Amino acid sequence: EAGVAQSPRYKIIEKRQSVAFWCNPISGHATLYWYQQILGQGPKLLIQFQNNGVVDDSQLPKDRFSAERLKGVDSTLKIQPAKLEDSAVYLCASSLAQVEQFFGPGTRLTVL
Amino acid sequence: AQKVTQAQTEISVVEKEDVTLDCVYETRDTTYYLFWYKQPPSGELVFLIRRNSFDEQNEISGRYSWNFQKSTSSFNFTITASQVVDSAVYFCALSEAPGNVNDYKLSFGAGTTVTVRA
Numbered sequence: 001e002a003g004v005a006q007s008p009r010y011k012i013i014e015k016r017q018s019v020a021f022w023c024n025p026i027s028g029h030a031t032l033y034w035y036q037q038i039l040g041q042g043p044k045l046l047i048q049f050q051n052n053g054v055v056d057d058s059q060l061p062k063d064r065f066s067a068e069r070l071k072g073v074d075s076t077l078k079i080q081p082a083k084l085e086d087s088a089v090y091l092c093a094s095s096l097a098q099v100e101q102f103f104g105p106g107t108r109l110t111v112l
Numbered sequence: 113a114q115k116v117t118q119a120q121t122e123i124s125v126v127e128k129e130d131v132t133l134d135c136v137y138e139t140r141d142t143t144y145y146l147f148w149y150k151q152p153p154s155g156e157l158v159f160l161i162r163r164n165s166f167d168e169q170n171e172i173s174g175r176y177s178w179n180f181q182k183s184t185s186s187f188n189f190t191i192t193a194s195q196v197v198d199s200a201v202y203f204c205a206l207s208e209a210p211g212n213v214n215d216y217k218l219s220f221g222a223g224t225t226v227t228v229r230a
Contacts, residue, residue, distance in 0.1 A: 031216075042116075042203050042220030043157070056217065089155060101218060103149075103157035 002026065004104035006092050012110045018080040021107045025073070025094030031055075033101060034067055034077050035091040043091055049075065079109075087111045115139065116206050118221035125194055126229050133189040133224045135204030141165075146180065146187045147205040147218065157203070163187065194228045201225050 005024040013019050025032050030051050035043035046065065048055040051072035060067065064083070069075040079086055089108050093101040117136045125131050137146065148160040161171065163180050171178045175192045191198050201223045207216045 033217075040222070042205070042222050043218075044220070045217055048217065091157065093157075095216070100159060100162060101216075102159070105154065105156045108155070 004092055004094055004102055006090075006104040006107055008107055009105060010108045010110075012112065013082055015084055015111050016081040018078065019082055019109060020076050020078045021090050021092075021109075023075045023077070023092030023104060025075070025092070026096075026102055029094035029096045029102075030072070031095045032069055032075050033093040033095075034075070035093065037089040037091055037106070039088070046077070082109075082111045084111050115219040116204050116221035118204055118224050120224045121222070122225045122227070124227045124229065127195060128193050129228075131191050131194050131198075131226060131228075133191075133202050133204075133226070135187045135189065135221060137185050137187065137204070137206045139185075139206060139208055141208045143208075145207040145216075147203075147207070148178065148187075148189050149203045149205060149220075151201040151203065151223070153200070160189075160202075191226070194226075196228050196230050199226060199228045 004026055007022050011019055032049045034046045036046050037043040046060045047057040047067045049069040052069045065079055067077045087110050089106040091106045092104045095101045115138050119134055123131055144165045146163045150158045150160055161178055168180050168182055177190045179188045187204060203223045204221045205218045207218050
């Protein structure tokens, strides 16, 4: 069974630029999560989707971050404009209406 | 308030030594789940174990063992006879029972970096 796919794996941008990350969850998984992991910290939930609807986006900085999950499968997370403090690993996870979440390899973002 | 505390930031051991990682959690729910994840240098979070709040039995899986004690709100993880491949960051996480079965969210601790030297 294929795992959660994410791209790109690495991205370097200048502050105030825009960036987008892509996630393809495990086939059939209805729930999709985006986490932000700052160096030296545990992952922090940014947004959770159930199919193509948002369940929780309370921790998403909505002035600059946006996410969508069209058709309830793939998802994109966008940052516009990026700030230095957005440098982090962005992890995508999916679950099949169960407690266990399966994580992708993450996208490491560096904002200069 | 932090829900999951991993007091040890870094642990360094020599191969074949045992290493125990501490995890203390905080919740008001009577139903909850506890997890341990491993994050090797490649960056992907690897699921190790899940425990629900009603199952306090200790568990052993190969060289890994877990000690769950509700009385002290702790869920500690021991690696026996450590190997170089065990070098990684280990995260403890808590998921409190939601009203909606699809609404599980994980709260992670800050992680413990384990370095096993040959």
